[in-house]
Amino acid sequence: MMIYGPATMALAENPIIQTCFTTDPAPMVHGDRLYIYTGHDENNADFFWMQEWRVYSTTDMVNWTDHGSPLAIEDFSWGDDRAWAPQCVERDGKFYFYVPLHSKLSGTMAIGVAVGDSPTGPFKDALGHPLVDGSWDYIDPTVFVDDDGQAYLYWGNPEIYYVKLNPDMVSFDGEVKKIIQTEDGFGAPGPKERVEGKKYRDNYTEGPWFFKRDGKYYLVYAAGGVPEHIAYSMSDSPTGPWKYMGEIMPLSDTNSFTNHSGIIDYKGKSYFFYHTGKLPGGGGFARSVAVEPFEYNPDGTIPVIPPTDEGAPSVGTLDPMRRVEAETMSWSKGVSTEMNSKTGVYVSDIHNGDYIKVSSVDFGSVSPAKFGASVASALRGGTIEVRLDAVDGNLVATLEVPGTGGWEEWRYIEAPALMKVSGVHDLYFVFKGRKGPKLFNFDYWNFK
Known part of the structure; x- marks a missing residue:
């Protein structure tokens, strides 16, 4: 029998999940694993009819483990539809899973929070009612815990809202605040202030992703209306004022009229997650998560990142002698x-x-x-x-x-x-x- 030696280093392949349609990736690193929390487009959907959230993880950026669905609409007694873009974060050994869904209480969209003891759940509704409720644009939550312990929750389409969360991560003091959008901050003023017929550099649409790096705050978001591209703004403060920085992923042949991104560092490298409609049968209501490696520019700005079919290279190996x-x-x-x-x-x-x-x-x-x-x-x-x-x-x-x-x-x-x-x-x-x-x-x- 011949002995077969090493092959070349593997690349990931986009989309990274092929067993079902996945959307709105929210990456989180815990321990030596990178987790992504996603939505789930149902087969043959003609709208964003989504019933559950899913979790996947990796230790090498090429092999992804399916952890199933630890949270669904049925876990929220006050919700009845539209399990849209989530994010999960860890604090003090607990995992807080922020999700938008349609509220029975207000008849509009709302944001809830579930809590669990592990990154893969099980998760339980922490409140028995929405964290914030009462508006159709209460969607797409993104959450970040700053170095001083203060946590922030951003969300919204086409407005941008935020609150400062209390240390318990499931409550806040004060009122919901709205970011004043300007041409300098986001490429265009807010939707009510835009002049009909005027061409702006860009405009915030939805799907914010909020994080901090080297003392600078980043707000990455879907922009431009429909179809969407990904753009971003930066600030010296977690609540602004914001400065529009440009596009990250321009309009591309992704077969999806929406996009939704998440950015994270893992094992010393930076990754940009997004979604496409590139699986067989895919499209605007049948989307799939993809990933691209990238390097920040020397001044901390983010380069233009085109979508590829190759994805990220391996950063580890898998042991076949274990289960x-x-x-x-x-x-x-x-x-x-x-x-x-x-x-x-x-x-x-x-x-x-x-x-x-x-x-x-x-x-x-x-x-x-x-x-x-x-x-x-x-x-x-x-x-x-x-x-x-x-x-x-x-x-x-x-x-x-x-x-x-x-x-x-x-x-x-x-x-x-x-x-x-x-x-x-x-x-x-x-x-x-x-x-x-x-x-x-x-x-x-x-x-x-």
Whole structure:
């Protein structure tokens, strides 16, 4: 048997989630992981009919683990529709999840907050009522805790509102304040002050993302009306005055008339998250999260960042000798994920010809002897072909999946390794079986 050595370093592939439509990415770093909190466009939607929020995480920027949906409209007794753009932050060991949704109380949009003990939940409505309520433009919250401990919550479309949160992160003193938009601050005055027919440099639309870097405050937002591009303003103070700085992601061929961004540093590098409509079946109401690496200019300004299909390079590797969740992947074709309280998240909707790609898998210098996986099938099962560096690459192992008696009747099955492998590679799990029916579900895998 030949020994296959290291392959080239992997790149991410955009969009970074392919198992469902995801929107409005809000990144957060906790420990050694980067988490993104997203919305979820439903299949075949003709508007922003969104029912839940989802969480994904990575340690290497190429493989993303699906943590399912820890929060949905039903978790808020006062909400009944439109689970739109979220953000989650940590403070004093608690995780605060800020979300907009339609309020039964006011009949308009409102912002609520849920709290949990981990980045992936479970989360519970912290108040039993909205944090702020009573206006159709109360959407798209962004939250930031400053160095002095003061937390700020910004939101709004087409106005920009903010409050200073109390240390408990679920209340505030005083009134909701509105930022006065000016040409110098945002490229145009507020919507009520704009002169009809006058061409402005730009204008704030929605989706603010608020953060601080090297003593400067940044407000990044969707701009220009519809279709949207991404622009930003900067300030020396968390509440302004703001100065318009220009476009970050100009109008591009993203197949989405909206955009929504989040910016964060992770493992010494800077990343710009946004969404497109580039998955098969995608579009303005079927969006998908993407990411681009970038470097700040020497003066702290943000460069123009075009969308790409390549995304970010790997900043780590994955250990195949430990249990790896099947829902951890860098790319997939055909599959989706499901979740229940007993198993957690697993890969489903597997049909003949579908596959999963896992990038930057480090086999080290000791070649594995066995491959194993936890699988379930209510029918006759199928086959998992484990291949190296391509869908039709060298065959590492072949695992025959039998019928197990049910779609959640799990069995762990092993197969011998068919070749020696060392170094870092991409792995492809290629699924084979009878054409047409669903074959099996896939929970986790490992080599031994």
